[in-house]
Amino acid sequence: MATSAAAPRRPPPVRIGSPNKNVPSTSVYRLSRAGSRIDRSRGCSxxxxxxxxxxxxxxxxxxxxxxxxxxxxxxxxxxxxxxxxxxxxxxxxxxxxxxxxxxxxxxxxxxxxxxxxxxxxxxxxxxxxxxxxxxxxxxxxxxxxxxxxxxxxxxxxxxxxxxxxxxxxxxxxxxxxxxxxxxxxxxxxxxxxxxxxxxxxRFVNFRHEQSKEKRYVQSESQQVEKRLQKAEDNHALAKRNFEAACKDAEKLVKKRNRLKSESKESNGKGWRKLQSQVEKSIKKTQENANIYKQKLLELRGLQKEKHETTTKLSNILYGIEKKRITETKDMLSKxxxxxxxxxxxxxxxxxxxxxxxxxxxxxxxxxxxxxxxxxxxxxxxxxxxxxxxxxxxxxxxxxxxxFHGNYADLTHCTAPKKKDDLVTSMDVFTNASARFEFNRFLEKERSSENLLFWEAHRTYVDMCVEAISYSARHNRTKTTPDDLSKMRRTEQKLFSVYINTDAKQQVNISDSCRNRLLKRWEIVKSQGLTDPLLFSEAAVEIEGMLKRDTLRRFVRSALYQILASERSSITEISREILQPPPLGLHVQEKKHGYRMRDTFQGRKILEWVQGRFFGSLGGNERAIKVCMTLAKDGRIVPVCEKSKAAEWSEDGYYRVVKESISRGYKRVPFPSRVVDMSGAHFRNGREVKKFLWRLLMTPKLSSVDISGCTGFTETAFKALLQTLGHVPTLTTLKLNSTNCHPLLPAIADFIQTSKSIRNLELKSNKMGEGDYQSIDPLLNAFKIGSPKLESLDISNNPIPITQLQLFAQGLEDSKSRSLHRFIFTPPISKLSSELQEKISKIIERNNKVTSTPLRAPRRPSDGQGG
Structure with a gap:
């Protein structure tokens, strides 16, 4: 290089203080990301x-x-x-x-x-x-x-x-x-x-590989941080116990000396009893001192390991950046x-x-x-x-x-196709699931307002068309005042949110288009009319811009490829479902003129689709997702009650109306929305599978109680949570006395992903004993996500006071404000009253947030703008 042959300089070390004065502080290297703008758009239109x-x-x-x-x-x-x-x-x-x-x-x-x-x-x-x-x-x-x-x-x-x-x-x-x-x-x-x-x-692929490597090394650093934090908590707890034991021993020694000086007897009964208490207290103090010493050594070892790991990660990140510069320099040169x-x-x-x-x-x-x-x-x-x-x-x-128009005729000149064109039949603007993922992609690039405006314009046009067609059906020459006021409110909202120069989510359209739109709106508003095509020019311009720029990058992403493959699978499966059955199979006429096979080689529709995905990674989950998508898209028409085919509800989950016989046992729905299976014993996986099927087939299932059930393995318990995640009406789940403490991460994922669960009971599950003293999964569920739980019961569990304090702090910092009832068993400690007071304040705050009435918007006066 042109500068010098010396080794490249690194950022100076940052001193990080230790939580204890007796533990020496360490010096680590940290790579600063000051000035990096993660929210920038990655596109170049x-x-x-x-x-x-x-x-x-x-x-x-x-x-x-x-x-x-x-x-x-x-x-x-x-x-x-x-x-x-x-x-x-x-x-x-x-x-x-x-x-x-x-x-x-x-x-x-x-x-x-x-x-x-x-x-x-x-x-x-x-x-x-x-x-x-x-x-x-x-x-x-x-x-x-x-x-x-x-x-x-x-x-x-x-x-x-x-x-x-x-x-x-x-x-x-x-x-x-x-x-x-x-x-x-x-x-x-x-x-x-x-x-x-x-x-x-080549450069884009290189950047993706470097990002994966960087995320991997950063995850290692986060794991070391978690272990160090846990060691610091254990060290602080041991220190407090040691200091408390020292104080108790000191009090007993003073009391013994005072008694000896007053009575001048060293062989009395009271003095001997006090002497035994002093010996026990000193022995307990020595035990706490040994524990404190052990935790101190562990903390020092982890801090040393963190220092070595951070130095190693700094070198790795430095090498990644250096390699990125070399690769980019080579690409720019070529x-x-x-x-x-x-x-x-x-x-x-x-x-x-x-x-x-x-x-x-x-x-x-x-x-x-x-x-x-x-x-x-x-x-x-x-x-x-x-x-x-x-x-x-x-x-x-x-x-x-x-070339001017009279010189060349280029209508027959065909350009070669690009690989990133929309080669599949799925159009992002017409498919709901693809448009939802495209909106998430735009949110990462901080340009989601363009697609939101396009969808709002589409809703506005549908509203105008529906009002006009309603008037035409009822032989009316004018639109009703209610419909007209609704259209004007929608127009006002579109202008104030997306079009005006001071709008919060101003869309990216040209100034000439914006000026024409504002001028046209003033004319229409002054004449007291509505124009369904008022925003059409802006919507066409937005759609063209998205197709030229952002949509091309979305099509090249891995998420779109997954959506396209699933859409092709759905199209292929729906063709086989809706095609005429071969001769000899019983068929039944359905509404809308569709014909649906009653059976597929003796199996139901869901089983047949699962067979199509058999052997592939996540085949069962993909089959369930395909069936739900078929039901939501209207590919499979709901059938009458007398049919034996699968019926699809409005929420997209499946059930069988009539009981069916398969593999030797009956699959019958539960007779009530509330399923109480407390104290039941499942002898094998076959009975567990039968129970899960019955849960899925029960319409509008709202409550499940499996307290005290035995025979649930770890795999069966995860299958239960996954099955209940597909029931959109479930509000209450009771898992008391099921020994589910090793599966807290799966339960935490369930309460984060479920949109309907409101009440959860985890009483008497040995949480806090042995190797399962931590309730960090539940804490992370409230820290990272926003669960909609209203009631949580973890009583009769020997959870340490430090874990409960951390959980209370997580509830206070959480974005979720839905928890109104939290039951726990506090341990006997001086901090129990403070913890209960803090929990009651959090519950009171959540109650105030949910009980605050929504204020109706005030209608503007005649002197103000519309």
């Missing part, structure tokens, strides 16, 4: 190319000047006013001195500066300037090719004649040379575009060389083309040109040499700017 300029200062390497070289990416900027004056000497400036690409003087402090640079897409600034010049050069090149080809019939022939009349030699030679220049330049253009796609895809090679070739071909046009004697050939009246007709050679072959989305627009 066509409008953002012009905003990226090489003159803006970059935080990483722009502070030092780049050494000149033969391949320097600095290209003069050409505007439209200067382009025509420079056509005769079309060239690009280069530096005279030799050298590298100019990236050898990158600063040594890599982690902070590079993270800021690459997260903000600073690595593509130099390439963006070249791409901008390339677009300008392509436009100028297209216009010059139009002038050169005007009057020529582009066909592969050595002679040119029209109606038997020979075209002059000078014109024929100029045509041949111009045609060859077009082909050579188009070939270089194709190579440059292929290089851009290749190196950019991109610049590829683009610069095209620019040099295009400049050379333009010079030759200017010389060729100068040799044509226009005055001598004027009469022949007028008689010939030759024009381009979009022949095969024209299709092979146009820029549209290499710019599928923008090339045709550039060519149409270069």
């Amino acid at each position: 066509k409008s953002s190319i012009s905003e990226l300029s090489p003159t803006t200062s970059s935080p990483s390497w722009r502070r030092k000047s780049l050494p000149p070289g033969p391949m320097s990416p600095s290209v003069p900027r050409i505007n439209r006013s200067q382009s025509h004056a420079r056509l005769g000497t079309f060239s690009f400036r280069r530096e005279k001195n030799g050298g590298d690409m100019g990236y050898s003087n990158i600063p040594d402090v890599l982690p902070v500066a590079l993270d800021r640079a690459w997260e903000a897409k600073e690595e593509l600034k130099s390439v963006a300037s070249l791409v901008k010049e390339f677009m300008s050069a392509a436009e100028i090149f297209g216009k010059q090719m139009a002038k050169a080809a005007n009057g020529f019939e582009l066909r592969d022939s050595t002679t040119l004649s029209v109606n038997g009349q020979q075209v002059p030699t000078s014109l024929r030679n100029g045509y041949n040379q111009s045609r060859e220049s077009i082909r050579r330049t188009a070939t270089w253009l194709s190579g440059a575009c292929v290089g851009i796609k290749k190196y950019h895809a 991109l610049s060389r590829s683009l610069l090679a095209f620019f040099q070739t295009a400049a050379h071909e333009m010079t030759n083309l200017q010389d060729t046009l100068a040799q044509i004697d226009v005055n001598a050939d004027a009469k022949a040109l007028v008689d010939a009246q030759v024009s381009m007709r979009g022949s095969r050679d024209a299709g092979m040499s146009t820029l549209a072959q290499y710019f599928p989305y923008e090339g045709k627009m550039l060519v149409m700017e270069g």
Whole structure:
């Protein structure tokens, strides 16, 4: 490198204090991410190319000047006013001195500066300037090719004649040379575009791999942090116990000495009893001292391990950033060389083309040109040499700017398909599940307001169409006042939220479109009318922008590929379900004209779909998801009560109305919404499976009690929680005396994912005994997520006071405010009263939040705006 051969400098160590004065503090390395903007959009639309300029200062390497070289990416900027004056000497400036690409003087402090640079897409600034010049050069090149080809019939022939009349030699030679220049330049253009796609895809894959590696090392650091926090808690508890034992022993010794001095007897009965108490207290103090010493050694060992682990992770992260810089430097170098090679070739071909046009004697050939009246007709050679072959989305627009409409007919020129097109039948804008995931993708990029406006406009149009059709059905000439006021409120909301210049979620539309929309709205509002097409122009512009920019990145994501594969599976399965059955099978007519197979080789629909996914990873879950999606999309029409086929409820879960016989036992729904199986014994997995089936088949199941049940293995208990997660009406779950303390993580996941559970009982489950003293899973459920639990009962469990204090602090910091009843058994300690007081305050706060009435919005006065 150009700076020095010394080892690169690292950030200075940060001192972290120990929780105890007797434990020495450690020094660790931390990589700062100051200045990184995680919320930036990762896209680079066509409008953002012009905003990226090489003159803006970059935080990483722009502070030092780049050494000149033969391949320097600095290209003069050409505007439209200067382009025509420079056509005769079309060239690009280069530096005279030799050298590298100019990236050898990158600063040594890599982690902070590079993270800021690459997260903000600073690595593509130099390439963006070249791409901008390339677009300008392509436009100028297209216009010059139009002038050169005007009057020529582009066909592969050595002679040119029209109606038997020979075209002059000078014109024929100029045509041949111009045609060859077009082909050579188009070939270089194709190579440059292929290089851009290749190196950019390589860079994106490299960034994804680096992100995975970084997340892995950061997870290791978090695990060490958790272990250290647990050791610190144990150390603090041991210290408090030791100090309390010391105080008790000191009190007893003072009492014994006072008694001895007063009675002057050392053999009395009271004195001997007090002496035995003192000995027991001293023995207990020694035991607590040994425990405290052991916890202190553990804490020191973990702090040392954290120091070593953090130093190791710092080196790994440093290596990742260094490798990222090397890879990005290589990619930029190759991109610049590829683009610069095209620019040099295009400049050379333009010079030759200017010389060729100068040799044509226009005055001598004027009469022949007028008689010939030759024009381009979009022949095969024209299709092979146009820029549209290499710019599928923008090339045709550039060519149409270069060639006028009467010169070229490009309707038959087909561009090659791109790999990231929407090749599947699933359209994101029409599919509800895909649009939901697309909205989550936009929220990560901080641009979800565009899709929200598109959906709000769609709702507004449906509302207007429904009101108009209702009036037409009832022979009314005007819309009702209620519908009209509802439409105007919706219009006002759309303008205030998305369209106005001071809107909170202002959409990204052009100023001209915004001004036309505001003007049209003032006219419609002044006349007292409504226009269903009021927002159509803005919605079309938003949809086009999303399809050109953000949707392409979403299609390339792994989430879309999963959705597309599931959609293809759903389409294939629904075709087999809805197709006519073979001869000999009983069928029954359904409403809407559909026919559905009553059985599929003796199995129900769900079992048949599960068989399709048998052997694949997560096959059972995917089958259930496919069945729910089929029911929600209307692919399977609900059947009558007498049918034996599966029936689908409005919430999307499945059940069987009639009892069916399968594998030797009956699957019968429970007779009530409240299922009480307390004290039952399950002898094997077959009985557990039967119980789960009956739960699924019970309509509108609201409460399940399995307190004291035996025979549940760990796998069966997880299957129970997974099954209950698919019941959208379940509100109460009682798991008392089931020894489920090892499965607290699964229970915590259940209360986070379930949208209907309100009451949960976990009494007498030995939580806090042995190796299961921690209730961190329940604490994380309230810290990280927002469960909707209203009542939680963990009484009759020997949970330590420290764990209960941490749980109370987690409830206080949680975003959830739904918990109104929390029952626990506090241990005998001085801190129990404080803990109960803190829990009561939290419950009182939650009750106030839920009992606060919603205020109705005030209607604006006549003097204020609508």
